[in-house]
Amino acid sequence: MPAPVGLFPDSPCVCTPWGECACGHEERALRNITNRSWPHGPMTPEQREWCIGEAVWAGEGSCRREDMETMPDRDIAADTLHAWSDWVKSNTDF
């Protein structure tokens, strides 16, 4: 689900050196965090909470809220990205 408007500042894509890809706004932000190129300092409690909610929902049981609450920002961002890709894999037929 989309994050509330303004939860994450816009950030460049880190998938390609030329900065072009198909990532949406939230995915770009999370990839910047896992890549240590997040230019905006630590994640806010609101950003962490949104990610945990996404990972718990998309992870379908593989991400536990109580484990994630104590994780560093990078791990939260990485687990959220993994949960999204797992969700896509288990909910598509091609």
Ligand SMILES: [Zn+2]
């Ligand atoms: Zn990208």
